[in-house]
Amino acid sequence: MICWRILCSLLVVLVQVFGTAARTNTDDFVALEALKDVWKNLPPSWDGDDPCGNDWDGISCSDDRVTSISLGSMNLNGQLSSDIQKLSALVILDLSYNNLNGALPTSIGNLKKLTTLILVGCGLSGRIPDSIGSLPELQLLSLNSNNFVGPIPPSIGNLSKLYLLDLTDNKLSGTIPVSKGSTPGLDMLVSAGHFHLGKNQLSGEIPPQLFSSKLTLIHLLLENNRLTGSIPSSLGLVQTLEVVRLDRNSLSGSVPENLSNLLRVQELFLANNYLTGPLPNLTGMTSLTHLDMSNNSFDATDFPPWFSSLQSLAALIMDDTHIQGQLPVSLFDIPCLQTVSLKNNQLNGTLNIGSDHSDELELIDLRNNSIEAITQRAGYSIEITLVGNPICNEGGTEKYCTIPQQQNYSTPPKSCTPLPCDLDKTSSPTCRCAYPYSGTLVFSAPSFASFGNTSVFGSLQQKLLSKFRSESQPVDSVSLSNPTRKEDGNLELNLQVFPSGQDYFNRTGISGLALILSKQTFTTPDGFGPYSFNANNYTYFTGSRNSGISSAHIGALVGALVGGLVLLLLSLVIGIYAFRQKKRAEIAGKKSDPFASWDPSRSGGRVPHVKGAICFSFDELKKCTDNFSGMNEIGHGGYGKVYRGTLPSGQLVAVKRAQHGSSQGGIEFATEIELLSRVHHKNLVSLLGFCFDQGEQMLVYEYIINGSLKDGLTGRTGIRLDWMRRLRIALGAARGIHYLHELADPPIIHRDIKTSNILLDERLNAKVADFGLSKPMGEQERSHVTTEVKGTAGYFDPEYYMTQQLTQKSDVYSFGVVLLELLTARRPIEKGKYIVNEVKQAMDKTKDMYNLEGILDPIVASNTVPGSVEKVTDLALKCIQEPGFNRPTMGEVLKEIENIMELAGLNPNAESTASSQSFDARKASSHPYTSESLSSHSGASPP
Template sequence: MDVRICQLVAVIFLQISITAAQNNDREILLALKDVWQNTPPSWDDGSDPCGSWDGISCTNSRVTALTLSSMKLIGGLPGDIGHLTELQILDLSYNTGLSGSLTSQIGNLRKLTNLILVGCRFSGPIPDTIGNLERLVYLSLNSNGFTGPIPSSIGNLKNLYWLDLSANKLTGSIPVSSGTTPGLDVLIHTKHFHFGDNQLSGDIPLGLFNSNMSLIHLLYENNALTGTIPSTLGLVTSLEVVRLDRNRLSGDVPSNINNLIHVTEMFLSNNRLTGPVPNLSGMNLLNYLDLSNNTFDQSLVPSWFSTLLALTTIKLQNTNLVGELRAAMFSIPQLQNVDLSNNQINGTLNIGSNPSTQLQLVDLRTNQIAAFAQRRQYHIDLILMDNPICMESGVTDRYCSLPTVTNASYSTPWNNCVPPSCGSSLVSSPNCRCAYPYTGSFFFKAPSFSSLGNATIYNSLQDSLMTFFQKADFPVDSVSLKNPSRNLDDYLVINLEVFPSGQTSFNRTAILTLGFALSNQTFKPTKTFNTYVFLSENYDNFLPEISGTGGIRHKSSNIGIIIGSGIGGCVFVVLLVLAVTYASRQKRQAETTSRRSQPFANWDQTNMTSGVPELKGARSFTFDELKKYTNNFSEVNNIGAGGYGMVYRGSLSNGQLIAIKRAQQGSTQGGLEFKTEIELLSRVHHKNVVGLIGFCFDQGEQMLVYEYIVNGTLKDSLSGRSGIRLDWMWRLKIALGAAKGLQYLHDLADPPIIHRDVKTNNILLDEQLVAKVADFGLSKPLSGANKTHVTTQVKGTMGYMDPEYYMTQQLTEKSDVYSFGVVMLELITARKPIVKGRYIVRDVREAMNTNKELYGLHKVLDMTIGLSNKVKGLERFVDLALRCVEEMGNQRPAMSEVVKELEGIMALGGFNPDTESSPSTSASYEAIGKDYNHPYSNDSLNAYSGGFLPQKLHPK
C-alpha cells in the first residue's frame, strides 16, 4: 500500500512539474508578445500556444521551435527567451524591425540546433555565451549590425555545419585556439565559414587551417585583413570556394595553393599580393578565377590557362602581365569572360579561328597590343581601346571604343498563356494567374559563371525551386526569376517571386514555411549557383489562417501517464500555480506603472548604497554636504543655468573641484534625466567620457555631482568665449578624443549606449584639452530587455539631429554618427549648425570643390586654423564628416571607423597627441564671469523634445 502511495505521489509531482513547465513556456511567449509589435493575430488567442499559435512548434506541450520569419516584427530580443529551455529552432529572419543587442541569455538554450537571425537589425557584440550552444548546427547572424570581435567561444560549437556572420560590422582578429581558449580552427566539422563584408583586421592566423578540416566554403571578402595568405590554406583540400578578395593581404601567394583541386571559384582580387602569379595548374574544376588588382611580379600570361577546361571567367586586370596571348586560351570550351585590361600585353592578338561558342567579352584595354590577326568576324565584345593598334584605322575600329552596354535582362516566361491584366498590387504568375507573390532577392556569392543572359541557367534554378517546393508539399503554384545583375560585391543578385497555389494570397503558415526554408538553407541550389543568402521583402496580403494547411504549426502531444486518483490534486495545484502566476503578473504590471509615474520609487532613500541598482563608484551625497561644499549654493558659485536647473561649482573636503547640477523642484522630465544619467554614467569609465562622482537624492532634491572640467565646452572654445585658441592639430585631437568616447559608448559599454544629443556644447575640454563626452540626460541603452533602441518621441538638438531618426523615430548608433559629423563641420568652420535658416551641412557641400586645394572651402573655414600647408588632411577630414552626415544610416561609418580615419589623418600631419602641450589661453576660466555658460548647463533652450520641427530647419 505504501509503495502504491509513493508511486501515486511521484506521478502527481511529475504531472505537476510538466504542467508547470508548459505554463512557464506560455508565460514566456506572452512576455515576448508584450515586447514585440506585429505578432501574428493567432497570438491574441488565449488558448494553448502549442495548439493554435502561428510560428510555434511543440513536443509534449513544450515549445521546441519558434519560427517567425517575414512577420514585420518590431522590438528586441529580451532575456526571457533564455527560459524556453526545450527550444531547438529559433528563426526570426527578415524582420527589419527587430533590433538592439543579442541577449546573453541566448546561451541558456542548450538544446538549440538552429539559430537564424538573417536580415534583422540586431547590433552590439555577439555574446560569448553563444559558445554554450554545443548542439548548434546552423548559426546564421548575417545581414545585421553586430559589432565587436568574433567570440572565440564559437570554437566550442563542435557540431556546427553552417557559420555565417557576414554583412555585419565585426572588428578585431580571427580567433584561433590557444591553451584553454577555443578558436575557429577546432571547428573541423564545419563546412561553411562566411565572414565577408565586415571590418575584420590583422593577419589570417597560420593556425586557422589544418588538414582535419572539412570546409567547403571560405568567405572572408571585403574586410581589412593584412599579412600573407597562410600556407596552411593548402592543407584544406575539401575547399570548393575561396573568397579573400578586397582585403589588404600582401606577400606571395603560397605555392601549395594548387593543392586545392576541388576549388571551383577563387577570388584573390583587390589586395596587395606580390611575387609571381600563382600557378594553379591541376585545379581542373576551377570555373571562376579573379586575381585582379594586385602587384604581382612582371610575368608572362600563364600558359596553364588553356589546360583548365572548366574555366568560365578569367579576371587578371592590373596584374603586371606581359607578352603575347596564346590563341588556345580563347578555345576553353566554357569560357565566357576574359578581362586582362591594364597590363602590358603586347605583340599580335590572335583569338584563333574557333574560340569558345560561349565567349562574350574580351577586355584588353590599356595594353601594348600592336596588331590583330582577325581570322573571321567575331560575335564577341572585344575591347582594344588605349592600345597602339587603335592609333591606326581599319577593320579594328569597332574594337577601339567601349561597346554599347545592354543590360542583360531575364524574366521567367509565360507558360503558353496570355497574362491577364491584374489590378492593384496583384501580379501575374508564369501560369497567368493574378496573385500576391512572396518576394525577395537571392544573393549568390560565388556562381560558377559570369554571363547574365543565359536563360538555360535561370531555367534550371527555377526548376530546382519548383521541385523543392513540390516535394515539400508547399502551397506554391509557380516561381518567377527576374533582373539578374552583379552588385558591387560581385555577387549575383536575382529577384524571386513565389506565387500561391489556388488562392490569391498566402496565409501566415505558408509564409513562415517559405521563409524558414530559405533562411535555413533547406533549399539547396546546384553548384552552378553555389552558396547564397536570401533576403525577403515584407508580405502584407495574408489570407486568414485555415487549419489543416500544413506548415510549421503542430498540435502538442499529451502526457501518457494519467492516474485517476492524482487528477484532482494536479488540477488543484495547477490552478494554484496559475493563480500565483496571474497575481505575479498583475503585481509586475502595477510596479511598471509605478516606475513610469515615479522614476525613483524603487530607490531606497534610507539606504542609497543598496537602493540604487548597478552603481559602480558613484557616491551618494546628502543635501547638507553639497550645501556646505557650495557655500549654501551661493550666487558666486552659480556658474550656469538651463531648463534642467542651476549648475554650481563646489569643492570637496579633499580639495577636489566639482560641478553640481541641481534640478528644478518638481521637474518630471528632469527626474527622468537625472535617473538616466546616474544609471548610465555609473557604468561607464573612459578618459573621454565625463566622470560622475556622485548624486544627491535627499530632502526632495535631485543633484548630479561631476568632475569639474576647467576649460568648459568645445562650443565656447570655437566661439572664442573661453579664451582658448585652437589650431588645426588641436581640433583633430579633440575630434579624435570625442570619437573615442562615443566609440566606447557604442561598442564597449554594457549595455551599449546611444548618446542622442552629441553636440559641441556636450563635449568638454579638461586642463590638457582632453575631450570628454558629457550630458547623458537623453541617452538610451541598447538593451535586449526593452525597446529603448526605438523611441516614440524624437529628442535631441536642432541642427545635430539625424534626419532618418527624425522621420522614422528609429534611434540607432548611426544617429550619434550623424550628430558627430555636424560637430566635425563645426570644428572646421566655427559656425553654429543653423544660422538664419542656413544649415552647415548644406553650406559645406555647396561650397566645396574637390578639384581645388582644401576643396575650395576658404570662405567657410575658420580663419583661426590657418589656410597654409600646415592644414594637412583637411580634405580627408571633410570627406569623413560628409560620410557621417549621409541621409541614410547604413551609408554612414561606425564610430570605430571614424576613430581609425581620424588617427590616420593625425598621422598624416605627424602629430602625437600624447606629447603635445596644450595651447595657451588668453583668459582664465574664472575670469570669464557668470555670463559664461558652464558645460553642465544642458543648453536646453536649443533642445528638441518631440512636437513640430520647423521645415526650414529640417536637416537635409
C-alpha cells in the same frame, strides 16, 4: 475578505482547468507571454492560453514543450527579450527578416538544446555575446545582415557540431579568433563547412592556425574586410575547399605556391589587394571555373601558358596585374570559357582568337593594353573591346574600338500570356494573379560569367520550386528576374514565390519559406555557389483563420473562458496597483535631483547645470557594460576607466567611469558634463548622458569606431591615412575647434587639443573629444583666462605656460602641432626631440617640399598634390608663432585649410569617405579610447 476568498476559489478552479485542458508547459507559456509583451505585430493566433494546443502560428511543440519558433517575415517589431532563455526545450529559433532591434541577449546561451539559430536581416546591434559559445548542439548559426559590432566571440570555437557560421554583412571588427591555451577559436570548428565572414571590418592577419588538414571547410568567404598580412600557406591544406574569397582586403606578399593543391576549388577571388611577387602557378586547380586576381602588384610577367591548362575555366579576370606579351591562341580553346578580362596590362602583338575557340565565349575585354592588330574572322559573335590600345588610338572606328554597353541579362520568360492584375497582385509564371513572397537572392561566388543564358536561371528556378514543394510548402510557381552583377562580385536576383490554391500565403506558409531560404541548406545548381536571401515585407496574409471548433477543443475553450475571467479580475487588481506605484515613482523621480548629494568641496565646485543629457542609474550602466567586465574595458588612465556598453536600444556607447576618490575626476566630470550637454556639432563628440548615483561619477558618450587620429598615424588602428584624408581630418577638427571658439555661447577654450583627442568615426570624420580641461570664457574673460597651466607636453602653448594666461590662441598653437603630426606621423616629442624644432631646422623654402622629405611621413611624401604640403607647413608654422597675437584665429585657419583642399582638387563641403569599407587599406581600428587620451592632465613643462 469575501472578495479575496472568491478570487482564491476561482484560482483553484483555474489551476484545475489548466491542468486538464492545457497542453503547454507552464514555464514555456510564461516565456511566450513575456515575449508577447515586447513584440508588436504578432500573429492573430497568439491570443489563446495554450500555444501547443491552440496552434499558435510559428510555434511547434513536442508533447507539452515548445521546440521551435519560426516567425520569419512576420513584420515583428521589438527586441529579443532575455526571457527567451526560459524556453529550455527550444531546438529551432528563426526570427529572420523582422524589424527587431537592440542586442542579442546574453541569456541566449542557456538554450542548451538549440541546433538552429537564424536571425538574418533583423536589425540587431551591439556585440555578439560570448555566451553564444555555450550552445553544445548548435549546427546552424546565421546572424548575417545585421548591425553587430565588436569582435567575433572566440567562444564560437566551442561549438563542435557547428556546420554553418554566417556573420556576413555586419560591422564586426578585430582579428579572426584562433585558439590559444584555454581560449577557444575558429580553428577548433573542424566539422564546419562554411565560414561566411565577408562584408565586415575584420582586421589583422589571417591566422595560419585557422587552417589545417583536419578542417572540412567548403566555403571560405572573407571578402570586403580590412585584413592585412600575407595569405597563409596553411590554406593549401584544406582539401575540401570549393570557394575561396579573399578579395577586397589589404593582403600583401606572395601567393603561396601550394594553393595549387586545392583540387576542388571552383571559384578563387584574390582581387583588390596588395599582393606582390610572381604570379602564382595554379596548374593543379583543375576544377577552377572562376579566377579573379585583378588589381594587385604582381611582378611583370609574360602571359602564363598554364592558364590554357585550366580546362574548366569559364571566367578569367586579371585586370591590372602586370601581364605582358602576346595572348596565345590556345587560351580561347578552353571549352567552357565565357569571359576574358585583362584590362590595364601590357599585352601586345596581335590578338588571334583562332577558329577553334569556345562556343560559349562571349566577351574579351583588353582595354588599355598595347595590342597592335587583330585577326578578324567573319561570323564572330564575341564582344571584343580594344579601347586604349594602339589599334584604336589611331582613329579606329571598328566596333571593338567603342566602349560596349552594359550586358543585358535575362531570366526565363513566362510560358503563357501574363494577365493584367489589379491592386498589388503580380502575374505569376503560370499567369495567375497573386501576392508573391519576394526578396533578393545574393550569390557570392557565381562561377559562370554569361548571364544571358536563360537555361542557367531556369535550372535555378526549377530547383527552388522543387525544394519548396519537397518541404510541403504551398507554392504554385517561382519567378526570377533582373539578374545584376554588383561591383563587389556578387550576383543579385529578384525572387518571387507564388502561392498555390489561393492568391496569398498564410503566416505558416510565409514562415516556412523564410526558414528554407534563411537556412541556406538547399544545393544550388552548378555555378551559383553560396547565397543569402534578403526578404521584402509581406503584408498580404490570409485574413481569417478556420473558425471551426472541434470537439477535442471544447474543454480547452471552456477552461480558457473561465481562466480568462479570473485572469481579467487579477489583471485589473494588479494593473491598478501597478499604475499607482508607477505614478508614485514618477512623482518621486520628478522630485529627485541627481546631484542632490553633490559636495562642492570634494566634487569640483558648484553643482553642474546640465541641458538635455540623460541621467542614467548605476544599475543601468552596470547592465549595459556587463557589470563593467574586463572584456568591455577599452581604455584607462588617471581619471579612471572607459567601458564599451550597449544601451537597451542597441546603441553602442562609451562609459567613462571616474576612479573613486579622484578629486580631479570630479572637476573634469563637472566641466565635461556641463560643456558637452550644451554644445552640439558634427565635429565634436556627443554626450548622451551621465550617472551620479551610488557615489559614482560616469559620463556616457557616443562610441567612435575608428579610433583616434594618433593611433591612425602610428599605424595602431591599421587605417591607412593618405594625404587627402589627412586634409579632410584637419578640416573637420578645425571646424570643431572653430565652433567652440566663435559659435558656442559662451566661447570655450579646449585646452588639450592633440591627436589622441581627435577621434575618427565610421566615415573618418574628425570629432574633437575630451573636454575635461576645457574653459568657458565669461563676459569678463574675452581676451584670456588666468588659470593653472594644464595640458599635454608637446602641445603646450609656451606663452600660456609662462604667463598662465589661457587664450584661444593656445588652442591654435596645439592645432599647429597637430598639423605637423599629420605631415610627419611623428609624436611631438620623440627621443628627446621636439617636432617643432625639427621642422624649423630642416626646412629650406628654396627646395621642393621645403627639404622636408627626410621628416615627412612616406605616405605623405609619395602621395600628395604639388604645393599642398608646403602650404600646410606654412599654416602650421603660423599657428605656432610666438607671441600668440601673431597666430591666426581658428576661423582663419579653417579658411586656409579649405583653400588648400581646393588646390588639391577636393571639395571642402563634400562628404568624407563613403563608408569605412571604402578605405584604401580597408582596415579596422582597435578602439578609440587609448590610454594616453584618458591619462591625467598634469602641468608638465613644455620642451
